[in-house]
Amino acid sequence: MQFLTCISALALTIALAAPGHAQDAAPDTGQGGTGGEALPENAIIVTGERIRGEVETEVPPVVELDEDDIAAYGADSLADLVEQLAPQTGSASGRGSGRPVFLVNGRRVSGFREFRRYPPEAIVKVQVFPEEVALQYGYPADQRVINFILKDNFSSREVELEYGQPTRGGRSNGEVEYSQLTINGGDRLLFGAEFNSSSLLSEAERDIIQTASNTPTVAGDPDPAEFRSLASDSEGIELETTWNTTFGEGARVPSLSVNANLDRSFSRSLSGLDTVLLTDPDGNSQLRAIDDDPITRRTRSTTASLGSSFNAPIDDWDLALTVDATRGWNTTWTDQRRDTAALVAAAAAGEIDIAGDLGPLAAGGIEQADSRTYTLDSLLTLTGRPILLSSGEVNVTAKAGFNLDGIDSEDTRNPGVETSLDRRELLAGLNLAIPLASAREGFLAPLGELTLDLGGGVEDLSDFGLLTNWNAGLNWRPSDSLSLQASYSVREQAPGIAQLGNPQIVDLNVPVYDFTTGDTVLANVVTGGNPDLLAETQRDIKLAASYDFDLFDRSNFRVEYVRNRSDDVTESFPLLTPAIEAAFPDRVTRENGQLVELDRRAVTFAERGSSRIRYGFNFFGRVGSGIGGRLAQWARRDDGADRVRSRRFGRTKSGAGTRAGRRDQRSRALPAAARTVLLIRGSARYLATARTDAAAPSRREWRGRPGACRTGARADLQRRRDAGPRRDGGRAHTAVHRLESGRSRRLDSGRPRGSAGTRARAAGGPRRPGRSRAAQPASCARLCSPRRRTRSRR
Numbered sequence: 001m002q003f004l005t006c007i008s009a010l011a012l013t014i015a016l017a018a019p020g021h022a023q024d025a026a027p028d029t030g031q032g033g034t035g036g037e038a039l040p041e042n043a044i045i046v047t048g049e050r051i052r053g054e055v056e057t058e059v060p061p062v063v064e065l066d067e068d069d070i071a072a073y074g075a076d077s078l079a080d081l082v083e084q085l086a087p088q089t090g091s092a093s094g095r096g097s098g099r100p101v102f103l104v105n106g107r108r109v110s111g112f113r114e115f116r117r118y119p120p121e122a123i124v125k126v127q128v129f130p131e132e133v134a135l136q137y138g139y140p141a142d143q144r145v146i147n148f149i150l151k152d153n154f155s156s157r158e159v160e161l162e163y164g165q166p167t168r169g170g171r172s173n174g175e176v177e178y179s180q181l182t183i184n185g186g187d188r189l190l191f192g193a194e195f196n197s198s199s200l201l202s203e204a205e206r207d208i209i210q211t212a213s214n215t216p217t218v219a220g221d222p223d224p225a226e227f228r229s230l231a232s233d234s235e236g237i238e239l240e241t242t243w244n245t246t247f248g249e250g251a252r253v254p255s256l257s258v259n260a261n262l263d264r265s266f267s268r269s270l271s272g273l274d275t276v277l278l279t280d281p282d283g284n285s286q287l288r289a290i291d292d293d294p295i296t297r298r299t300r301s302t303t304a305s306l307g308s309s310f311n312a313p314i315d316d317w318d319l320a321l322t323v324d325a326t327r328g329w330n331t332t333w334t335d336q337r338r339d340t341a342a343l344v345a346a347a348a349a350g351e352i353d354i355a356g357d358l359g360p361l362a363a364g365g366i367e368q369a370d371s372r373t374y375t376l377d378s379l380l381t382l383t384g385r386p387i388l389l390s391s392g393e394v395n396v397t398a399k400a401g402f403n404l405d406g407i408d409s410e411d412t413r414n415p416g417v418e419t420s421l422d423r424r425e426l427l428a429g430l431n432l433a434i435p436l437a438s439a440r441e442g443f444l445a446p447l448g449e450l451t452l453d454l455g456g457g458v459e460d461l462s463d464f465g466l467l468t469n470w471n472a473g474l475n476w477r478p479s480d481s482l483s484l485q486a487s488y489s490v491r492e493q494a495p496g497i498a499q500l501g502n503p504q505i506v507d508l509n510v511p512v513y514d515f516t517t518g519d520t521v522l523a524n525v526v527t528g529g530n531p532d533l534l535a536e537t538q539r540d541i542k543l544a545a546s547y548d549f550d551l552f553d554r555s556n557f558r559v560e561y562v563r564n565r566s567d568d569v570t571e572s573f574p575l576l577t578p579a580i581e582a583a584f585p586d587r588v589t590r591e592n593g594q595l596v597e598l599d600r601r602a603v604t605f606a607e608r609g610s611s612r613i614r615y616g617f618n619f620f621g622r623v624g625s626g627i628g629g630r631l632a633q634w635a636r637r638d639d640g641a642d643r644v645r646s647r648r649f650g651r652t653k654s655g656a657g658t659r660a661g662r663r664d665q666r667s668r669a670l671p672a673a674a675r676t677v678l679l680i681r682g683s684a685r686y687l688a689t690a691r692t693d694a695a696a697p698s699r700r701e702w703r704g705r706p707g708a709c710r711t712g713a714r715a716d717l718q719r720r721r722d723a724g725p726r727r728d729g730g731r732a733h734t735a736v737h738r739l740e741s742g743r744s745r746r747l748d749s750g751r752p753r754g755s756a757g758t759r760a761r762a763a764g765g766p767r768r769p770g771r772s773r774a775a776q777p778a779s780c781a782r783l784c785s786p787r788r789r790t791r792s793r794r
Contacts, residue, residue, distance in 0.1 A: 052251060053105035053124075053149035057133050058435075058449050059475055060483050060546060062144070062558060063088045063618055065126040076160060077179075078123070078148065079116040085146075088128050092614040093540060094564045095142035095491075101134050103147040107255065108137055108381070110307030110322045114242050114259045115148065117179045117192040119156050125149040130544065132473060132485055135431045135455055137320075138381040138399035141471060141489060141542075154183040171201035171231055186246030186255060193239050200233035200268070202226055214272065216289045218355050222273060227294035229270040236265030254312035261305040271295040274364070276340040278347035278354040286354045290361050295335045303328045317384035328373040336364035371409040378402050391443040391450075392435035399457070401427045405497060414505075422462075423497045429457025429469075448478040453487070463500060467492040467535060481548040493536040495570040499602045502529035514595045515577045523595050530601040534568040552621020559615040569605040 063085070075081035082089060082100075089100045102112050109115065129145040137145070162175040179192040203210075204225035214224055242259040273289045307324040338361050346352045352359075379401040385393035406422035434452045437444035444450075456470035473487030509522040544560040573587070574580050576598060581588050589597035 053147070055103065055106050055127060055129060055133065055145070055147050057129065057136060058433075058451055058477065059129060059133050059485070060477070060548075061127045061129050062546070063126075063128040067124060069620060070120045070123055070126060073120070075120050077116065078118045078120065079112075081120055081126075082112070082116075082146070085126075085128070087616070088618075089144050089146050091131055091142055091144050092560050092562050092612060093131055093142040093542065094562060094610060094612070095538065095540065096140065100128075100144040100146045101137060101139050103137070103145060105149055106147060107311045108309060108320045108322055108379075109257065110259060110309045110324045113240070113261055113305065114257060114307060114309075115190070117190060117240070118148075118150075118181060119158055119179075121156065122151055122154045122181060122183060123148055124151050130485065131542070132453065132475060132487065135453060135471070136383065136395065136397055136433070138379055138397060138401075138429070138431075140469070140491065141473070141487060142540075150183055150188075152183070152185055154181070156181050169201070170205040171199055173198040185249075186244070186253070188242070188244040188257075190240075190242040192241070193237075195235075195237050197235040198231070198233060200229050200270070201231040202270070203228045203230055206230060213287075214275070215287070216273075216275065217287045221289040222292040224273050224275075224289065227270050227292070228272040232267045232269035234265060234267035236263065238263045252313040252318070255310070257309045259305075259307045261303075263301075263303045263305075265301050267299045269297045271297060271335075274338055274340075276343055278344060278352075280347055280354050281350045284354065288354070288358060290338065290340070290358060295337065297335070298333045299330070301328070301330045314382075316386065317382050320381045320383070321378070323378045324376075326373075326375045328371075330371045330373075332369045334367045334369075336367055338362065338364035367412050369409070369411040369413075371407060373407045374404070375406075376402070376404040389435060389443075390441065391438045392441050394435070395433035397431045397433075399427070399429045399431075401425075403427070407498070417503070419503055421497045421501045423464075424462040426460045427457060429455065431455035431471075448476065450477075451475045459492075461494050463497060464494040464535070467494060483546045485542070485544040487540075487542045489538075489540050491538045491540075493538060495533040495536075495602065498529065499570060500529050500531055500533060502527075504528035504601070512576070512595060512598060515575075516581065517593065517595075521595050524597040526597065526599040526601060528601055530603070533570050533602060534604050536569050537567045539565045552619055554621065555617070555619045557615070557617050559613070561611070561613050563611045564609060566608045567606070569608045570602055571605055573600040573603055 070081065073081055073084050075084060091100070099112075102109055102115075104115055125148075127147040127149070129147070131141040131144055133145045134143045135141050156179075158177075158179045158181075160175070160177040162177075163172070164174070165172045173196070175194065175196040177192070177194045179190065182189045202225065204223060208225055208228075208230070210223075210225055216222070216224070238261070240259065240261040242257065244255065244257040247254040247256075271294065273292070273294055275287055275289050277285060277287050279285045303326065305324070305326045307322070309320070309322045311318070311320050313319070340361070343352070343358060343361070347354050379399060381397055381399045383395070383397045385395055387394035387396075403425040404422070405425075406420075408418065408420045410418045432452075432454045434454065435441075435450070436452055437447035437450040439445040439448050451474070453471065453473040453475065455472075457468070459467040459469075461467065469489070469491040471487060471489035473485065476484045478484070505527050507525045507527070510525040511520055512523045512525065513520050541563045542560065544558070546556055546558040548554065548556045573584075576588070584603060587599040587603075588595065
């Protein structure tokens with residue numbers, strides 16, 4: 001090691017001592033010639049590096065969005081943007097939760113909670129990568145990877161108000177949200193607060209027809225539909241903060257982030273009225289509602305979360321540590337039914353009028369259920385490229401982690417019985433990305449870029465045992481426009497802790513429909529955990545192809561085929577049919593052909609299989625002749641699954657000398673209806689942003705943007721304050737926006753500074769004369785006139 005250090009220092013000294021010979025020496029770059037062949041004297045050597053924050057991988061992104069593409073979505077936050085990107089970020093693997101792996105500036109974070117409140121205006125670029133890239137960050141290949149690249153300097157304060165109300169039939173809801181974000185290089189600080197409230201929705205407000213067995217038969221008794229809720233009323237408050245910092249300057253410097261969240265909510269639901277069937281001595285019967293005090297369930301939930309991430313370089317390796325802990329408390333109070341035995345006896349004895357006033361009746365008491373949950377997820381990865389082959393560097397990712405899940409619960413219905421379950425998991429794994437061919441390195445160049453992925457890992461569960469997994473895959477790029485992937489993975493999956501360890505409970509006299517006899521019987525039902533469940537073995541094959549073609553600014557087509565096969569699958573006990581009873585005869589107990597007991601604990605199915613094809617087109621660019629615009633259209637189709645399609649359209653009328661003179665953005669949304677009820681939702685968003693640019697004058701920009709609310713109409717008003725001009729592709733110009741008939745109109749204030757001629761001169765080329773304002777068409781001159789601009793500013 002000391003010898004290598006001396007050689008490196010000597011080489012650096014020679015390079016610094018003779019800077020004047022850097023271009024005359026014609027170095028061997030491996031690209032301009034073979035062996036020691038000298039480059040021409042007029043050769044220009046260009047040295048470049050990746051854009052800050054991009055993911056270092058040979059796998060091309062599925063979708064890549066710049067600032068204009070992000071703005072076209074009309075999202076209020078990154079959480080809203082990710083929801084709209086669901087067709088692109090969702091995995092087709094059929095495994096896992098389906099939520100992507102989140103990165104910020106190419107680095108792992110503790111979770112989405114860390115930056116979900118960031119405004120989209122703080123983002124420079126969004127990259128969505130296929131599942132194979134997740135292996136590079138220590139995750140299984142069943143999640144896509146989404147990377148957010150942030151602006152270097154950005155600050156904002158945002159207040160959002162939202163209210164929703166159907167045209168008839170209750171259930172209004174409102175939300176107030178505040179967030180403040182500051183980004184200064186690698187330092188970031190976020191504070192957010194949110195309050196939301198929703199009113200109760202009863203069956204009477206939706207004209208739900210009540211069954212005869214639940215409807216009182218005496219006129220004047222309360223209507224039970226008014227005391228049974230379809231949706232509970234609730235309110236909640238949430239506070240969170242995130243702090244990020246870096247130690248030093250540069251791309252590979254240590255960074256630390258800490259985020260905390262506190263969420264508290266209350267809800268109340270109604271389960272109808274307490275009723276009693278009374279029969280007088282003459283055999284006449286009446287179903288009575290005791291009073292108008294409904295059976296109520298009240299729930300209080302509190303969740304506290306703390307997460308942290310640490311990234312640091314160690315020589316040529318990159319270390320990443322993420323920790324996320326959550327603690328939850330939940331308490332539920334449920335009214336008990338009252339004891340009506342005295343009323344029934346008095347009615348049978350003729351002591352009370354079964355259709356008259358029943359008098360007061362003592363309350364039935366309250367049942368209380370408490371549960372406490374806790375989770376801890378930690379993952380440590382070490383990534384580097386320690387091996388150099390003729391085809392390139394071998395990427396190595398080693399990981400280790402510890403996870404903890406647990407729940408403690410007790411219920412007054414089972415006094416003295418407390419359930420306590422926990423699972424501790426230790427995991428370790430290794431993944432290799434081995435280049436087999438590389439046109440860039442000149443090794444088997446006709447094959448393009450070909451990489452082999454090999455990986456494996458182990459998991460040790462405290463309540464189950466040892467599990468293993470391994471994977472193999474190929475990533476091939478025969479050309480810049482074509483990318484192919486193939487992978488095969490085998491993974492063992494354990495049942496959940498509740499499916500294994502919940503206590504067995506026998507509920508007596510539960511109504512069960514018996515398909516064999518066609519009768520509804522009262523049987524004993526067994527629920528709880530099943531310790532005899534087996535480990536599930538998952539075998540998956542994935543084939544994918546992506547092709548970039550010349551249409552608009554950029555376009556691509558992607559198709560994926562996934563085949564899932566699973567053995568020993570854990571599932572809830574299905575509906576008891578004759579076929580299910582024949583498959584699980586030991587779960588059913590009969591006496592003289594009548595069902596008397598049913599065991600509904602989880603069962604193990606022998607196997608399950610599925611196959612799917614998913615394909616989609618991505619288009620970005622301008623549409624029309626003379627009328628430009630940005631089109632971002634995404635479509636996804638999964639054979640055997642629901643189709644999901646979403647579109648965002650924008651149209652720009654170009655003026656000479658400007659890229660965009662006027663932009664109309666439109667958003668289409670389908671109304672949400674319940675019977676003939678139309679939900680109308682409105683929201684207002686105030687966003688004040690500031691960005692530092694000392695070389696340019698200050699300005700103000702008012703911009704109105706149509707939103708993308710799926711359940712109704714929304715108009716967002718955004719106020720933006722910048723210390724410098726808006727920069728678009730190296731050009732600077734000022735802009736004014738106004739909200740007009742639900743559309744956004746931008747009016748450019750004349751010729752943009754920093755024209756194409758300026759850029760050409762800076763690059764050493766000839767200067768191209770720009771068009772003066774007098775030479776602009778009349779339509780553009782009218783559009784950019786000071787008088788029109790002043791009117792718009794008001």
